[in-house]
Amino acid sequence: MRLLTGSARLAGVTGWPVAHSRSPRLHGTWLARYSIDGAYVPLPIAPQDFATVVPALAKAGFAGLNVTIPHKEAAFAICDVVDPSAARAGAVNTLVFRNGKITGSNTDGAGFIANLRAHGVNPAAGPALLLGAGGAARAIGAALQDEGVAVTICNRTAERAAALALQLPGAKTLPWAQRSAALADYALLVNTTSLGMAKQPPLEVDLSAAPHHLVVSDIVYVPLQTALLDAAQARGLQIVGGLGMLLHQAVLGFEAWFGVTPEVDEALYRIVAGDLL
Numbered sequence: 001m002r003l004l005t006g007s008a009r010l011a012g013v014t015g016w017p018v019a020h021s022r023s024p025r026l027h028g029t030w031l032a033r034y035s036i037d038g039a040y041v042p043l044p045i046a047p048q049d050f051a052t053v054v055p056a057l058a059k060a061g062f063a064g065l066n067v068t069i070p071h072k073e074a075a076f077a078i079c080d081v082v083d084p085s086a087a088r089a090g091a092v093n094t095l096v097f098r099n100g101k102i103t104g105s106n107t108d109g110a111g112f113i114a115n116l117r118a119h120g121v122n123p124a125a126g127p128a129l130l131l132g133a134g135g136a137a138r139a140i141g142a143a144l145q146d147e148g149v150a151v152t153i154c155n156r157t158a159e160r161a162a163a164l165a166l167q168l169p170g171a172k173t174l175p176w177a178q179r180s181a182a183l184a185d186y187a188l189l190v191n192t193t194s195l196g197m198a199k200q201p202p203l204e205v206d207l208s209a210a211p212h213h214l215v216v217s218d219i220v221y222v223p224l225q226t227a228l229l230d231a232a233q234a235r236g237l238q239i240v241g242g243l244g245m246l247l248h249q250a251v252l253g254f255e256a257w258f259g260v261t262p263e264v265d266e267a268l269y270r271i272v273a274g275d276l277l
Protein backbone atom coordinates (compact mmCIF):
# COMPACT_ATOMS: atom_id res chain seq x y z
CA MET A 1 0.00 0.00 0.00
CA ARG A 2 1.23 3.50 -0.89
CA LEU A 3 1.05 5.89 2.07
CA LEU A 4 0.95 9.67 1.70
CA THR A 5 3.60 11.84 3.33
CA GLY A 6 3.08 15.29 4.82
CA SER A 7 4.16 16.89 1.55
CA ALA A 8 1.75 14.96 -0.69
CA ARG A 9 0.34 16.94 -3.62
CA LEU A 10 -3.45 17.22 -3.78
CA ALA A 11 -5.90 17.61 -6.66
CA GLY A 12 -9.48 16.56 -7.35
CA VAL A 13 -12.62 16.91 -9.38
CA THR A 14 -15.54 19.09 -8.40
CA GLY A 15 -19.08 18.80 -9.74
CA TRP A 16 -22.61 18.69 -8.35
CA PRO A 17 -23.11 15.77 -8.21
CA VAL A 18 -19.68 14.25 -8.70
CA ALA A 19 -20.17 10.60 -7.70
CA HIS A 20 -20.50 9.48 -11.35
CA SER A 21 -17.09 10.91 -12.30
CA ARG A 22 -14.45 8.52 -13.62
CA SER A 23 -11.68 11.08 -13.04
CA PRO A 24 -10.64 9.80 -9.55
CA ARG A 25 -10.15 6.33 -11.05
CA LEU A 26 -8.23 7.79 -13.99
CA HIS A 27 -5.88 10.03 -12.00
CA GLY A 28 -5.59 7.43 -9.23
CA THR A 29 -4.29 4.91 -11.78
CA TRP A 30 -1.61 7.34 -12.94
CA LEU A 31 -0.63 8.28 -9.36
CA ALA A 32 -0.09 4.59 -8.55
CA ARG A 33 1.66 3.87 -11.87
CA TYR A 34 4.21 6.66 -11.36
CA SER A 35 4.52 6.12 -7.55
CA ILE A 36 3.63 9.76 -6.93
CA ASP A 37 3.19 11.10 -3.41
CA GLY A 38 -0.21 12.59 -4.14
CA ALA A 39 -3.98 12.13 -4.07
CA TYR A 40 -6.88 12.99 -6.38
CA VAL A 41 -10.30 13.13 -4.72
CA PRO A 42 -13.97 13.75 -5.62
CA LEU A 43 -15.24 17.07 -4.22
CA PRO A 44 -19.02 17.59 -4.35
CA ILE A 45 -19.44 21.37 -4.09
CA ALA A 46 -22.92 22.92 -4.30
CA PRO A 47 -23.23 25.75 -6.86
CA GLN A 48 -23.86 28.42 -4.18
CA ASP A 49 -20.60 27.41 -2.41
CA PHE A 50 -18.33 27.16 -5.45
CA ALA A 51 -16.92 30.71 -5.41
CA THR A 52 -15.93 30.50 -1.72
CA VAL A 53 -14.84 26.85 -1.42
CA VAL A 54 -12.55 26.69 -4.48
CA PRO A 55 -10.29 29.63 -3.49
CA ALA A 56 -10.19 28.13 0.02
CA LEU A 57 -8.93 24.83 -1.43
CA ALA A 58 -6.18 26.79 -3.18
CA LYS A 59 -5.26 28.34 0.18
CA ALA A 60 -5.35 24.87 1.80
CA GLY A 61 -2.56 23.71 -0.49
CA PHE A 62 -4.40 21.96 -3.37
CA ALA A 63 -2.44 22.06 -6.64
CA GLY A 64 -5.63 22.36 -8.69
CA LEU A 65 -8.92 20.83 -9.77
CA ASN A 66 -10.90 19.42 -12.63
CA VAL A 67 -14.29 21.06 -12.96
CA THR A 68 -17.37 19.39 -14.34
CA ILE A 69 -21.11 20.08 -14.66
CA PRO A 70 -22.49 22.55 -13.55
CA HIS A 71 -19.36 24.52 -12.59
CA LYS A 72 -17.52 25.14 -15.87
CA GLU A 73 -18.75 28.74 -16.30
CA ALA A 74 -18.44 29.52 -12.56
CA ALA A 75 -14.83 28.29 -12.73
CA PHE A 76 -14.16 30.72 -15.58
CA ALA A 77 -15.44 33.57 -13.39
CA ILE A 78 -13.14 32.90 -10.41
CA CYS A 79 -9.89 32.68 -12.44
CA ASP A 80 -7.15 35.30 -12.18
CA VAL A 81 -5.92 34.16 -15.59
CA VAL A 82 -7.64 32.14 -18.33
CA ASP A 83 -5.52 30.65 -21.08
CA PRO A 84 -6.54 30.87 -24.78
CA SER A 85 -8.18 27.41 -24.72
CA ALA A 86 -10.58 28.53 -21.98
CA ALA A 87 -11.17 31.94 -23.54
CA ARG A 88 -12.14 30.27 -26.85
CA ALA A 89 -14.34 27.67 -25.11
CA GLY A 90 -15.96 30.20 -22.74
CA ALA A 91 -15.62 27.64 -19.95
CA VAL A 92 -12.94 26.13 -17.71
CA ASN A 93 -12.51 22.43 -16.94
CA THR A 94 -9.03 22.55 -15.40
CA LEU A 95 -7.80 24.87 -12.62
CA VAL A 96 -4.18 25.24 -11.55
CA PHE A 97 -3.37 26.96 -8.25
CA ARG A 98 0.15 28.42 -8.26
CA ASN A 99 1.84 31.37 -6.52
CA GLY A 100 -1.48 32.63 -5.12
CA LYS A 101 -3.11 32.75 -8.57
CA ILE A 102 -5.88 30.62 -10.11
CA THR A 103 -5.31 29.78 -13.78
CA GLY A 104 -8.06 28.18 -15.88
CA SER A 105 -7.83 26.19 -19.07
CA ASN A 106 -10.14 24.01 -21.12
CA THR A 107 -8.59 20.71 -22.15
CA ASP A 108 -11.66 19.21 -23.91
CA GLY A 109 -10.65 20.47 -27.36
CA ALA A 110 -7.04 19.33 -27.02
CA GLY A 111 -8.25 15.97 -25.67
CA PHE A 112 -10.58 15.52 -28.63
CA ILE A 113 -7.79 16.28 -31.14
CA ALA A 114 -5.28 14.04 -29.32
CA ASN A 115 -7.82 11.19 -29.35
CA LEU A 116 -8.33 11.55 -33.12
CA ARG A 117 -4.55 11.42 -33.62
CA ALA A 118 -4.26 8.38 -31.32
CA HIS A 119 -6.68 6.64 -33.71
CA GLY A 120 -4.49 7.58 -36.70
CA VAL A 121 -6.95 10.26 -37.86
CA ASN A 122 -5.65 13.54 -39.26
CA PRO A 123 -8.02 16.16 -37.74
CA ALA A 124 -7.31 18.50 -40.68
CA ALA A 125 -8.29 15.98 -43.37
CA GLY A 126 -11.37 17.98 -44.39
CA PRO A 127 -14.51 19.82 -43.26
CA ALA A 128 -16.20 18.78 -40.00
CA LEU A 129 -19.91 18.57 -39.18
CA LEU A 130 -20.60 19.04 -35.47
CA LEU A 131 -23.95 17.88 -34.12
CA GLY A 132 -24.79 19.99 -31.05
CA ALA A 133 -24.09 23.53 -29.92
CA GLY A 134 -23.38 23.15 -26.20
CA GLY A 135 -20.19 23.51 -24.19
CA ALA A 136 -18.47 20.50 -25.73
CA ALA A 137 -19.30 21.66 -29.28
CA ARG A 138 -17.75 25.04 -28.56
CA ALA A 139 -14.49 23.56 -27.21
CA ILE A 140 -14.23 21.01 -30.03
CA GLY A 141 -15.21 23.50 -32.74
CA ALA A 142 -12.53 25.94 -31.55
CA ALA A 143 -9.89 23.21 -31.44
CA LEU A 144 -10.78 22.01 -34.96
CA GLN A 145 -10.62 25.60 -36.27
CA ASP A 146 -7.19 25.95 -34.67
CA GLU A 147 -6.18 22.91 -36.80
CA GLY A 148 -7.40 24.79 -39.90
CA VAL A 149 -10.62 22.78 -40.27
CA ALA A 150 -13.82 24.31 -41.74
CA VAL A 151 -16.54 23.72 -39.13
CA THR A 152 -20.32 23.47 -39.58
CA ILE A 153 -22.66 23.52 -36.55
CA CYS A 154 -25.93 21.59 -36.74
CA ASN A 155 -28.17 21.80 -33.70
CA ARG A 156 -31.79 21.04 -32.84
CA THR A 157 -32.26 24.62 -31.61
CA ALA A 158 -31.20 26.76 -34.58
CA GLU A 159 -30.71 29.90 -32.44
CA ARG A 160 -28.07 28.13 -30.36
CA ALA A 161 -26.26 27.00 -33.52
CA ALA A 162 -26.27 30.60 -34.79
CA ALA A 163 -24.99 31.91 -31.44
CA LEU A 164 -22.16 29.37 -31.44
CA ALA A 165 -21.23 30.24 -35.03
CA LEU A 166 -20.76 33.85 -33.88
CA GLN A 167 -18.34 32.65 -31.20
CA LEU A 168 -16.43 30.56 -33.76
CA PRO A 169 -15.92 33.11 -36.55
CA GLY A 170 -16.08 31.47 -39.98
CA ALA A 171 -18.18 28.52 -38.79
CA LYS A 172 -21.30 27.74 -40.83
CA THR A 173 -24.65 26.42 -39.61
CA LEU A 174 -26.90 23.71 -41.01
CA PRO A 175 -30.58 23.05 -40.17
CA TRP A 176 -30.99 20.00 -37.90
CA ALA A 177 -33.28 18.31 -40.47
CA GLN A 178 -30.42 18.28 -43.03
CA ARG A 179 -27.86 16.44 -40.88
CA SER A 180 -28.07 13.18 -42.85
CA ALA A 181 -28.40 14.53 -46.41
CA ALA A 182 -25.39 16.85 -46.00
CA LEU A 183 -22.89 14.15 -45.00
CA ALA A 184 -21.42 13.83 -48.50
CA ASP A 185 -19.65 17.18 -47.99
CA TYR A 186 -17.73 16.21 -44.84
CA ALA A 187 -14.64 14.29 -43.76
CA LEU A 188 -15.53 14.22 -40.05
CA LEU A 189 -18.85 13.86 -38.21
CA VAL A 190 -18.86 14.52 -34.45
CA ASN A 191 -21.77 13.91 -32.10
CA THR A 192 -21.43 16.44 -29.28
CA THR A 193 -25.08 16.17 -28.20
CA SER A 194 -26.15 14.04 -25.25
CA LEU A 195 -28.26 11.89 -27.62
CA GLY A 196 -27.28 8.23 -27.67
CA MET A 197 -26.11 8.33 -24.06
CA ALA A 198 -27.58 5.71 -21.72
CA LYS A 199 -31.06 6.82 -20.56
CA GLN A 200 -31.22 9.52 -23.29
CA PRO A 201 -33.12 9.33 -26.60
CA PRO A 202 -31.20 7.83 -29.56
CA LEU A 203 -29.43 10.01 -32.09
CA GLU A 204 -31.11 9.59 -35.45
CA VAL A 205 -28.69 10.00 -38.35
CA ASP A 206 -28.93 8.11 -41.64
CA LEU A 207 -25.38 7.39 -42.82
CA SER A 208 -26.32 6.25 -46.34
CA ALA A 209 -25.02 9.52 -47.87
CA ALA A 210 -21.70 9.27 -46.02
CA PRO A 211 -18.57 9.20 -48.21
CA HIS A 212 -16.29 6.18 -47.62
CA HIS A 213 -13.62 8.43 -46.05
CA LEU A 214 -15.97 9.92 -43.41
CA VAL A 215 -14.63 9.51 -39.86
CA VAL A 216 -17.46 9.23 -37.31
CA SER A 217 -16.71 10.35 -33.77
CA ASP A 218 -19.02 10.26 -30.76
CA ILE A 219 -17.96 12.00 -27.55
CA VAL A 220 -20.64 10.14 -25.58
CA TYR A 221 -18.88 7.24 -23.80
CA VAL A 222 -21.73 5.59 -21.86
CA PRO A 223 -22.13 3.18 -23.65
CA LEU A 224 -18.54 2.92 -24.88
CA GLN A 225 -19.75 2.17 -28.38
CA THR A 226 -22.92 4.11 -29.19
CA ALA A 227 -25.54 3.15 -31.78
CA LEU A 228 -24.07 5.86 -34.05
CA LEU A 229 -20.65 4.20 -33.91
CA ASP A 230 -22.23 0.76 -34.48
CA ALA A 231 -24.00 2.05 -37.60
CA ALA A 232 -20.81 3.70 -38.90
CA GLN A 233 -18.77 0.58 -38.30
CA ALA A 234 -21.36 -1.53 -40.12
CA ARG A 235 -20.82 0.71 -43.18
CA GLY A 236 -17.04 0.25 -42.97
CA LEU A 237 -16.39 3.83 -41.76
CA GLN A 238 -13.62 4.64 -39.29
CA ILE A 239 -14.97 5.36 -35.80
CA VAL A 240 -13.58 7.18 -32.77
CA GLY A 241 -15.25 6.75 -29.36
CA GLY A 242 -15.55 9.26 -26.52
CA LEU A 243 -13.69 7.64 -23.63
CA GLY A 244 -10.32 8.30 -25.28
CA MET A 245 -11.15 12.03 -25.28
CA LEU A 246 -11.72 11.90 -21.51
CA LEU A 247 -8.36 10.17 -21.00
CA HIS A 248 -6.42 12.53 -23.27
CA GLN A 249 -7.99 15.71 -21.86
CA ALA A 250 -6.80 14.65 -18.39
CA VAL A 251 -3.10 14.60 -19.35
CA LEU A 252 -2.58 18.37 -19.15
CA GLY A 253 -4.06 18.72 -15.65
CA PHE A 254 -2.10 15.77 -14.27
CA GLU A 255 1.11 17.20 -15.72
CA ALA A 256 0.48 20.63 -14.16
CA TRP A 257 -0.42 19.28 -10.69
CA PHE A 258 1.94 16.33 -10.30
CA GLY A 259 4.85 17.21 -12.62
CA VAL A 260 4.74 14.02 -14.72
CA THR A 261 3.41 13.68 -18.27
CA PRO A 262 1.26 10.54 -18.00
CA GLU A 263 0.71 8.02 -20.77
CA VAL A 264 -2.67 7.12 -22.24
CA ASP A 265 -2.63 3.45 -23.16
CA GLU A 266 -4.88 0.41 -23.49
CA ALA A 267 -4.39 -0.63 -19.84
CA LEU A 268 -5.61 2.79 -18.65
CA TYR A 269 -8.56 2.62 -21.06
CA ARG A 270 -9.64 -0.74 -19.62
CA ILE A 271 -9.31 0.40 -16.01
CA VAL A 272 -11.30 3.61 -16.53
CA ALA A 273 -13.91 1.88 -18.72
CA GLY A 274 -14.43 -0.64 -15.89
CA ASP A 275 -18.04 -1.76 -15.87
CA LEU A 276 -18.68 -0.29 -19.35
CA LEU A 277 -16.59 -2.99 -21.06
Ligand SMILES: NC(=O)c1ccc[n+]([C@@H]2O[C@H](COP(=O)([O-])OP(=O)(O)OC[C@H]3O[C@@H](n4cnc5c(N)ncnc54)[C@H](OP(=O)(O)O)[C@@H]3O)[C@@H](O)[C@H]2O)c1
Nearest residue numbers: 132133134135136137156157160192193194219242245246
Ligand atom coordinates in the same frame (compact mmCIF):
# COMPACT_ATOMS: atom_id res chain seq x y z
N1 LIG B 1 -15.84 12.37 -23.93
C1 LIG B 1 -15.61 13.45 -23.18
O1 LIG B 1 -14.52 13.66 -22.65
C2 LIG B 1 -16.72 14.47 -23.02
C3 LIG B 1 -16.40 15.79 -22.64
C4 LIG B 1 -17.45 16.73 -22.52
C5 LIG B 1 -18.76 16.34 -22.76
N2 LIG B 1 -19.02 15.04 -23.12
C6 LIG B 1 -20.41 14.62 -23.41
O2 LIG B 1 -20.90 15.46 -24.45
C7 LIG B 1 -22.30 15.63 -24.32
C8 LIG B 1 -22.66 17.12 -24.41
O3 LIG B 1 -22.04 17.84 -23.36
P1 LIG B 1 -22.21 19.43 -23.24
O4 LIG B 1 -21.48 19.83 -22.01
O5 LIG B 1 -21.88 20.10 -24.53
O6 LIG B 1 -23.80 19.54 -22.97
P2 LIG B 1 -24.78 20.80 -23.20
O7 LIG B 1 -24.00 22.07 -23.17
O8 LIG B 1 -25.90 20.60 -22.26
O9 LIG B 1 -25.31 20.59 -24.73
C9 LIG B 1 -26.18 19.53 -25.03
C10 LIG B 1 -26.43 19.47 -26.53
O10 LIG B 1 -27.25 18.31 -26.81
C11 LIG B 1 -28.38 18.73 -27.58
N3 LIG B 1 -29.56 17.90 -27.26
C12 LIG B 1 -29.97 17.50 -26.03
N4 LIG B 1 -31.10 16.78 -26.13
C13 LIG B 1 -31.41 16.75 -27.47
C14 LIG B 1 -32.49 16.17 -28.22
N5 LIG B 1 -33.47 15.46 -27.63
N6 LIG B 1 -32.50 16.32 -29.57
C15 LIG B 1 -31.50 17.03 -30.19
N7 LIG B 1 -30.46 17.60 -29.52
C16 LIG B 1 -30.43 17.46 -28.18
C17 LIG B 1 -28.62 20.16 -27.20
O11 LIG B 1 -29.37 20.78 -28.22
P3 LIG B 1 -30.31 22.07 -27.91
O12 LIG B 1 -29.40 23.25 -27.98
O13 LIG B 1 -31.33 22.04 -29.00
O14 LIG B 1 -30.91 21.87 -26.54
C18 LIG B 1 -27.18 20.68 -27.12
O15 LIG B 1 -26.66 20.97 -28.39
C19 LIG B 1 -22.69 14.98 -22.99
O16 LIG B 1 -23.21 13.71 -23.27
C20 LIG B 1 -21.36 14.86 -22.25
O17 LIG B 1 -21.34 13.76 -21.35
C21 LIG B 1 -18.04 14.11 -23.27
